[in-house]
Each structure stands twice: as C-alpha cells, then as structure tokens.
Amino acid sequence: MLTQEMKGILAASKKRGWVLEPGAKRLLGLAGLAIPEFKWSTSLDELLNFAQEIGYPVVAKVVSPKVLHKTDSGGVVVGIEDETGLKQAFGKLSAQEGFEGVLVEEMLAGVELIIGAKVDYQFGPVILMGLGGTGVEIYRDTTLRMAPLTRNDVESMIRGLKAHELLEGYRGSEPVSLEELTRMLLAFSGLVMEIEEQFESIDLNPVMCSSDGCVVADARIMLKG
Amino acid sequence: MNFQRIFEPKSMAVIGVSLTNDRHPANVIYNKNLLRYPLKVFPVNPKGGILQGEDVYTQISEIPEKVDLAVVVVRAEQVPDVLDACIQAGAGGAVVISGGFAESGRGDLQDRMVALGREAGFPFIGPNCLGIYSPSYVDTFFLPSERLVQPASGNVAIVSQSGGILVDQMLNFSSEGVGLSLAVSIGNKALIKEVDLLSYFSKDPKTDVIAFYVEGFGKSEGRDFVLAASECPKPVIVMKSGKSPEGGRAVSSHTASLAGDYEVFSQVLSQYGVVEARNQFELVSFCESLGCYRTSVKGRIGIITGSGGHGAMAVDCCYQNGLSVPPIPEDLQEEIRGALSRSVGPIASLGNPIDLTGSAMDDDFVVAAEYLSRAPDIDCVMMLLLPYIPGITSDLGARLSHVVRREGKPLVAYVPHVDKYSMLIEGFELNRVPVSPAIEGAVLMAEAMRRWKPC
Structure with missing residues (x-):
C-alpha cells in the first residue's frame, strides 16, 4: 500500500511530468528498495559537511526540473576525492539550467544493472531488467516480464540475460547477491502495481549490484500526462 | 455467451443475398452451404422474390424457425438494425461479413452493435471478416469452394484477425495433413475477441491445439489473453505480425525504448507458456506436432x-x-x-x-x-x-x-x-x-x- 508520503511525492511531481531524483529515491526507499544515503541541498556548506560524514569519494549530481538526462548534460560528477573536488563540482553543477540544488551520495561499486518498468498498451505494467549504465541501449541485453513478478519470473529473467555469467561470478569475480537482486525486483514489482495508473515508465539505472546487495544509484519516474 | 449454435448450426439465414448477382458474397455463401453442408439455409432480402427456385424471405422474422446462425452481408449502416432483428427473431448468433466500421471511421456503428450483442447475450463474429469454417457443419467464407483447398476435420482450432492469412494457413494445413476443428476469422473483433474463443476452445472436446494470428491486442487485452492461456490445459500458439519497431517515436526513458511493443509481446507470451510461431512455417510445424503430442x-x-x-x-x-x-x-x-x-x-x-x-x-x-x-x-x-x-x-x-x-x-x-x-x-x-x-x-x-x- 502507498503511504501518505509516497502519494505526496507523486502528487507534487504530477505537473512536471516526472519525479526528481531525490523524490524518486525517497519513494523507492519507502517501497523497500535499497537507496544510497544522500543529501540534497543548495548550500555548499551542508553538502561539504555531509560528504565529511559519509567519507570520500562521493558523487555529485544536479537536481533540476530542466535536466532529465543528467549524464548527457554533464550533470553528474563521479569520483570526487576531497573538499576541493566537491567545491569545483558544485560550481559547475550550480550553473546548470533550472538548478534546484546538488545531490551528494556515496560512490557505489559493483555491476551496473538497469531495472525498469513501463505500462504497455496491450499487456499493462511490464518490468525490464538487464545490463545497465550509460551503454544500456548499445548492449540491449535485457529481459522483460509482465508484472506482478513471481520468484520464478525473476529467476528466468536473470537466466535469460546474455550477461548472466557476469552476475553469477565471472572468472573469479565475486557473484552479485542474487537473493538481494530478487528481493529488489519483487519489491519494485509491488510498487509498480500500486502506481500503475500514475506512471508511464521508470528507469532505475544504474542499480549497483555486488555481493553485498543492490542499491539504486539513479532513478527516473515518468508520470502519465 | 454460448457459441454452440453458431459453430455447429443446424440452420442458417443468409441476409443480403442478391437476386441478380450470382457472385455476390452472400450468394456464394448461400450456395456453398446449400449444396455442400447438411444444415438448412434460408435466403433473406427485403425485396423478397425467388432465388434458384427457393422463396426469399423479406426478413429474418418470416423464417418459420429460429435459425441458429445469421450471416449478415448488408451495407454497414443497416447492420445494427439487422442484428436487432436477428435478436428479436431468436437467432443463436451472427457472423457479420460486411466491412465499413471501425476500420473506416464508423466506430459508432460498431459500438451500437456491441451494445446490442452485450445486452441480449447475442454472440456475433466480426464485422469485416470471413467468419466461420466448421468442418461438416458450415462455411461462411464468401470464397467459392472450387477456389479453396479445405483441410480435413481434425483437432487444431485457428483464429485469425485477417481472413486472407487464415485462408493461407488453411492451404498450408491441408498440404501438411493438419486437420481443423474450427477456423474463425474475427475481423474487427468488436464483440468476440481472441480471449473469448480461447476460453471456448479450451473446453471444446474436438480441439487439442489452439492457434492464433494476431496483429495486435486492444488495451490490456493481451494481459487477459496470456492469463487465460496460462490456465488452458491445451497448447496455445500465436503468430504475430507488426514486429518492426516504429521508427522515430520519441521515448523519454531507456525502458520505453528497450521494451518495444514486439519485445514485450514476445517475452510475455513465453512467460505464460504460449508458444510463439515466428512465421507460417513455424505455425504449421508447431500445430502439426502439438496436435499429435500434447x-x-x-x-x-x-x-x-x-x-x-x-x-x-x-x-x-x-x-x-x-x-x-x-x-x-x-x-x-x-x-x-x-x-x-x-x-x-x-x-x-x-x-x-x-x-x-x-x-x-x-x-x-x-x-x-x-x-x-x-x-x-x-x-x-x-x-x-x-x-x-x-x-x-x-x-x-x-x-x-x-x-x-x-x-x-x-x-x-x-x-x-x-x-x-x-x-x-x-x-x-x-x-x-x-x-x-x-x-x-x-x-x-x-x-x-x-x-x-x-x-
């Protein structure tokens, strides 16, 4: 069931047509998906303090209703090692169109996956997963299932990827936690069924997966017009 | 809705026969059923008269019995009234051959027909279709018998959005020795859709394999279809057209771009155990095999x-x-x-x-x-x-x-x-x-x- 806060996030974003990253992450966190600890602020001092608290390296991203694809517009700075780096990043990001602050969070490691959803005309809500990151539309290594997902669906989605060996520990690398990945997909499927009437498509990309678990590093929720 | 009377009719009215044109679709249907099938056939035309020595009824209500099936081959604007007359006369259902509905901007006529059918629990196939080929019962295809090769009766049912594709599959089935329990061309599928026929065939003792040619499902109808198919104890096979990506459509997310209509269609079918045939050769091979071995x-x-x-x-x-x-x-x-x-x-x-x-x-x-x-x-x-x-x-x-x-x-x-x-x-x-x-x-x-x- 959607909580009041979740409904509030969706209602506040309706006019814009999509949910800004901080709101999207909060919503996903409330739905039981792991999200990184983050701080969203227009104050450089607050962000510097936060980065100090969680420890470097960190990532800084622009929050702007005008910037839908952050990477394409230079709105993401990764691997910031210290205060100087964060100050520089803040300066660069604060110049972006529609600037409403900077989001700072910890650097995550792991295999980059995409988890997504859309409302298909013929089949209703469907869920996609696959190899993520910025090359997602180059590799096109994804599987799709109609929501809601069962455990069997999730298993066959993972097995159906060309890259499934990467997840299961390729050439000595540690396998990603399939249990945590499954848990995330099932929680996501539950959320998708709850907001079926309100969204058009969702990209969780990348989702960083390692042996410790899976964390949503970036999220975009497109709402129905 | 009960399909028994329209799929295994003992009597049929052909509404819209011509008194002057032997090649009129209604006349082809009238003739082939009169000469080759065991059911009673009644010609209907508002002008009345005599067709090949038989009295033509001016309306369906004049026919001395309640017919099981009415085949409607009149102009689109007249179809809703004709369907109403069929319902009043106690017919078991109809096949509407005529075109000129949603496919050419007259969705309003089609909506009226659907409303009539729903209210009366009166099944009709079409409009804009060939209708029903039910071996040793009836054949509403307006194609002269000598131009067709009809498969023997058998255990495969096939349902098609396109009449032409259906006839081609029947030719293929015939040359590969695949027998049919029933073939239905559903055209605009206004009232009777794939999922309705799936439910019927899943209980039909004559059918062991259910095959579909689908161009596209209506809103969320694909969901209803796969959920029904996953409960069906018989193999369900689907051949789809319209697989090419729609070029140039702007999409705002990676998921929308990666999950194109056909990708979703294909993977969701497989998720629910439906066998997708990628072409006609696969379709006939799958039907033949699963018709022999369930x-x-x-x-x-x-x-x-x-x-x-x-x-x-x-x-x-x-x-x-x-x-x-x-x-x-x-x-x-x-x-x-x-x-x-x-x-x-x-x-x-x-x-x-x-x-x-x-x-x-x-x-x-x-x-x-x-x-x-x-x-x-x-x-x-x-x-x-x-x-x-x-x-x-x-x-x-x-x-x-x-x-x-x-x-x-x-x-x-x-x-x-x-x-x-x-x-x-x-x-x-x-x-x-x-x-x-x-x-x-x-x-x-x-x-x-x-x-x-x-x-």
Missing part, C-alpha cells in the same frame, strides 16, 4: 537417418533452436548394433545421429527407433527418411508410428514431399505422427514440444 520435452533429441549429411544438418538446426543431441552411451550402441541387420550393423555409426547408411532397410529403422524410444536420456526421436534408399518401403511410416504408440515417446519425421512418397507420408500422418517436408521443419516439430509449458 507433451512437453526437455529437448534431448535422438536422430536416426540413412544419410550422414542429413544427420549433420539436423544437429546444426537442433542446436540453433536450443535443442540438444546427446551422445548415445557405448553399451546402448553395442546393443543396437547387435540388433541391426547383418549388412548394416558393422557399418552404421551409432553415436548420435545414428546413421544407418544407404544399405539400411525398414527393420533397421524400426529397431533403432525402438531402442531410442526406450533410452532415458532421449525425449524425442527424429527420423530423417530418404525414400530413395532401396531398402526403404512405403510401409515404414505406418510401422514407425506403431513404435510410437507402443513405446509412448514422441517421434517426428522428415520425408521429402513428392507425390510418389505419399503412402509413406500418410503412414505417419494418418497414424498421428508429424512429418515435415524439410529437416528444419522436423526440428521445429521437436522444438514445439520444448517451448510448450503446460500449466
């Missing part, structure tokens, strides 16, 4: 042939399709070798494929089929037969099908389809063993059993 296999194939080349081609094709060709254990090979004829035993290769060579005789094929049918690591036998090998006779098809009946393991066959081999082919087909005119087809027949996931 069984699911892992896909471990044992190949038997008289030609090494055929074996090698089949192995390649199996692996391309996700089937495997596991090696035959040494001890089993020795057993088989001991049972083969003296001229063949020493020269046959018995790994997998089993190549019995051009010296093989009927008995050798039968022996090999028996042993592979009993091998626990093989779940389907593939028999590639070259009838030009001198030791093969026309009896072999029937003999091998007895092996299938005795041993209970599916066997699929390849035989080149030339007239002079027809007795061999019929020995398989008439005994419900699927046989393809191509090696790839035999592989697809095995693949059908691997893809089908019974609920």
